Amino acid sequence: MSEESKQYIPLLTGEDNLPTWKSVVRRSFIMNGLWEYLVTDIPEPADPEKLKEWTRDRVQASLILQKSLLNPHIERMLVNNGLDMEEDDPKAIWDLVNQVVPTVTKASMSSLLYEFTRLDRKSFATLFDYINKVQEINKRLKSTGCDLQENVIIAITLWGLKSTYPNDHSFWIRAFETGTLKWAELMKELGRIALDEQIRPTMVSLPAKNTGNPQGSGQNNDKDGGKMKRCTKPGCKF
Structure with missing residues (x-):
């Protein structure tokens, strides 16, 4: 597969772009003669030359798929469900993506809705x-x-x-x-x-400093010279 073809395969991020990802993969692989490796189990050929081609195509197809699965969430999801990132069977990768991504996404959706409510x-x-x-x-x-x-x-x-x-x-x-x-x-x-x-909380007033004045100086007193009682009613500031 050419470098020009590779760049059109988007990074899979979840079920939201899964249809687009599958469509681009299908067209790119058909164009480059690799589509059969995703949808059928092509047996290992006995002929040495054909075996080289078969091995090369499988590895190439697997590598292209894996590069589009490097989103941390997707990679973790697939690995947790048994994917070996060195897998050389592109069909195994393709099947696992189509099996796991929609299922896990729906479970995630359910969990999020539960948390939200x-x-x-x-x-x-x-x-x-x-x-x-x-x-x-x-x-x-x-x-x-x-x-x-x-x-x-x-x-x-x-x-x-x-x-x-x-x-x-x-x-x-x-x-x-x-x-x-x-x-x-x-x-x-x-x-x-x-x-x-x-x-x-930052608007709470600070307590007055003790200036050392003689008793009664600078203090609130009632008419009889005694200290005024502090109001304890809600909202009262005196």
């Missing part, structure tokens, strides 16, 4: 962490071919916020049910809340 804000240190996890799972779901509708993503995301933000959650649900809550708007609002939560 059980996310809870209270399990994360910050709201930013929760947002990042939601976005990460959605990105990974898309890579498996599972592109959820926006309203489904919003509904699942809101469910994970209910226990921590009950009042906001009620407002968001009303907006969601009337069709006025969009994903971009929700992300903007959550980002604002997350930033507010991040800034709030």
Whole structure:
């Protein structure tokens, strides 16, 4: 197979580009007379000259396939399912890819959906962490071919916020049910809340320094000269 032909075989990344990858491999191998090595078990010929050609073609076909399987996720997936990266039988490689990649991708999709529907804000240190996890799972779901509708993503995301933000959650649900809550708007609002939560701890006032003044000097006193009692009511700053 020529160098020009090799460069058109894309790197397999998962089930999302598996159809494209298979199509390009098929056409490239047909064009170079190697397709039969992927779809049939060609027996080892007895003739020495034909044996050399058979061996060369098998190794070449295997090498081309393996170079397109160097995505770490795909390589690990195949090795875990029994692939020897020095395999010289291209049909064995081809069959394993077509057997394993769709199956593992579907299992991964199921696992991601399970994780997504059980996310809870209270399990994360910050709201930013929760947002990042939601976005990460959605990105990974898309890579498996599972592109959820926006309203489904919003509904699942809101469910994970209910226990921590009950009042906001009620407002968001009303907006969601009337069709006025969009994903971009929700992300903007959550980002604002997350930033507010991040800034709030830094706004705690520092205690006053002891200047060594005589007793009663610089202190708050009531009319009788006694110390004013500190207010302990929620929200009181005195």
